[in-house]
Amino acid sequence: MKRAGDPAAVGVDVQRSSEARLQQSWTANAGAWTEAVREGRIESRRLGTDRALLEAVMSRAPGRLLDVGCGEGWLARALAPHGFEVVGIDGSEELIASAQELGGGTFHVLGYEELTSRPDVVAGPFDSVVCNFSLLSESLTGLLRALADRLTPDGELIVQTVHPFAAAGDEPYRDGWREEAFEGFGDGFTASMPWFYRTMGSWVRELRAADLGLVDCLEPLHPQTTRPLSLVLIARLAHHD
Amino acid sequence: MKRAGDPAAVGVDVQRSSEARLQQSWTANAGAWTEAVREGRIESRRLGTDRALLEAVMSRAPGRLLDVGCGEGWLARALAPHGFEVVGIDGSEELIASAQELGGGTFHVLGYEELTSRPDVVAGPFDSVVCNFSLLSESLTGLLRALADRLTPDGELIVQTVHPFAAAGDEPYRDGWREEAFEGFGDGFTASMPWFYRTMGSWVRELRAADLGLVDCLEPLHPQTTRPLSLVLIARLAHHD
Numbered sequence: 001m002k003r004a005g006d007p008a009a010v011g012v013d014v015q016r017s018s019e020a021r022l023q024q025s026w027t028a029n030a031g032a033w034t035e036a037v038r039e040g041r042i043e044s045r046r047l048g049t050d051r052a053l054l055e056a057v058m059s060r061a062p063g064r065l066l067d068v069g070c071g072e073g074w075l076a077r078a079l080a081p082h083g084f085e086v087v088g089i090d091g092s093e094e095l096i097a098s099a100q101e102l103g104g105g106t107f108h109v110l111g112y113e114e115l116t117s118r119p120d121v122v123a124g125p126f127d128s129v130v131c132n133f134s135l136l137s138e139s140l141t142g143l144l145r146a147l148a149d150r151l152t153p154d155g156e157l158i159v160q161t162v163h164p165f166a167a168a169g170d171e172p173y174r175d176g177w178r179e180e181a182f183e184g185f186g187d188g189f190t191a192s193m194p195w196f197y198r199t200m201g202s203w204v205r206e207l208r209a210a211d212l213g214l215v216d217c218l219e220p221l222h223p224q225t226t227r228p229l230s231l232v233l234i235a236r237l238a239h240h241d
Numbered sequence: 242m243k244r245a246g247d248p249a250a251v252g253v254d255v256q257r258s259s260e261a262r263l264q265q266s267w268t269a270n271a272g273a274w275t276e277a278v279r280e281g282r283i284e285s286r287r288l289g290t291d292r293a294l295l296e297a298v299m300s301r302a303p304g305r306l307l308d309v310g311c312g313e314g315w316l317a318r319a320l321a322p323h324g325f326e327v328v329g330i331d332g333s334e335e336l337i338a339s340a341q342e343l344g345g346g347t348f349h350v351l352g353y354e355e356l357t358s359r360p361d362v363v364a365g366p367f368d369s370v371v372c373n374f375s376l377l378s379e380s381l382t383g384l385l386r387a388l389a390d391r392l393t394p395d396g397e398l399i400v401q402t403v404h405p406f407a408a409a410g411d412e413p414y415r416d417g418w419r420e421e422a423f424e425g426f427g428d429g430f431t432a433s434m435p436w437f438y439r440t441m442g443s444w445v446r447e448l449r450a451a452d453l454g455l456v457d458c459l460e461p462l463h464p465q466t467t468r469p470l471s472l473v474l475i476a477r478l479a480h481h482d
Binding site: 164165168172173174199200201204208213214215216219221227228238 | 405406409413414415440441442445446449454455456457458459460462467468469472479
């Protein structure tokens with residue numbers, strides 16, 4: 001029985017409503033997001049996070065790549081000239097339509113829960129699976145397992161995310177829901193976005209729970225502040241590294 | 242030929258003199274260190290780093306444990322009642338003499354370079370190898386390989402170190418030599434100690450270079466500031482995890 005004030009029940013409610021608002025925000029902000037990415041309005045991307053991801057991907061031979069939460073598709077367009085065959089998926093119809101307009105890969109409207117529950121959709125194997133600032137949920141184990149299942153035996157999962165150190169701010173260094181207001185990203189962001197902050201240890205444990213082992217961890221730096229701009233986790237199947 | 246102002250040559254000189262002063266500091270400060278540990282003068286240890294290490298070790302069944310840079314031997318004394326068979330090594334004769342006085346394990350005066358060059362000394366296999374704030378050098382690969390060679394197939398290497406995020410301070414988030422003055426540790430510290438600061442990514446790469454894979458990463462928090470007190474890296478042989 002659920003009691004008022006039961007911390008566990010409150011936690012479940014927070015998670016449920018945050019996950020729902022997280023998904024909705026990508027529909028509400030799809031147009032603004034496409035503009036922000038295409039016009040280079042996001043400073044951290046210009047300063048190094050786009051380049052860090054491209055270098056991580058391109059350090060290996062070209063192959064099949066799954067772009068999870070591909071948004072308006074910039075990564076496929078950047079990689080296509082280098083021989084990568086990119087499949088992009090995103091839950092937002094409008095973002096996938098924007099991606100398809102400019103091409104560079106194959107794009108599908110697909111929610112993460114479908115990827116998790118149906119091994120037949122977007123079937124592997126992929127040489128690389130990329131999640132570029134697109135793992136924002138509290139519960140990741142099912143999705144990470146579904147991604148691990150789609151990797152070649154020596155394939156790599158590449159996750160770029162906010163750096164746990166740089167993003168801690170004045171809040172406790174603990175996992176928890178935070179709110180992104182998209183300040184400085186330009187106009188048209190009508191919805192703020194809940195996202196789940198994770199510590200370094202939490203990332204390592206999430207990967208392990210999906211039988212993935214961390215093989216490298218890149219930390220591109222802000223050229224002026226010399227603080228990390230992001231964290232790039234590179235993982236392989238634990239028994240095939 | 243070594244030219245004046247050659248950055249590579251300067252780097253080698255800095256490394257050589259820092260490593261020498263690092264070793265000397267443990268001889269110079271041995272008495273002060275023994276007092277500081279035994280009288281509980283080091284705040285971070287009281288607040289949680291000792292407990293974090295003990296919990297990491299004791300989460301597994303008792304077995305043979307190698308304590309690398311054991312100092313005055315507190316870990317052996319804490320673990321002995323729980324059935325662990327501890328072998329402690331340290332480069333400082335005075336610290337090993339202090340450890341032997343109070344017992345709890347077997348202690349040897351041994352420099353890391355001997356451990357690295359002679360597979361026959363302190364022969365494995367060990368179920369756990371612990372380095373508690375004792376990996377302070379710039380070059381770790383040889384030592385980590387020597388430790389990996391002494392692990393049982395499912396053995397764990399447990400490294401506790403300063404947290405790269407908390408210890409960055411105002412300096413760039415980059416690997417490099419820093420200086421520890423032992424302020425607040427009590428009297429008698431006559432020598433400051435050079436130590437090599439490492440980023441998170443640097444730790445992951447050092448482990449991988451020794452064929453060790455990170456399986457967990459603990460971050461005990463300061464109870465008031467809720468910032469990490471330390472980083473506890475738990476690694477296993479990459480092909481046996």
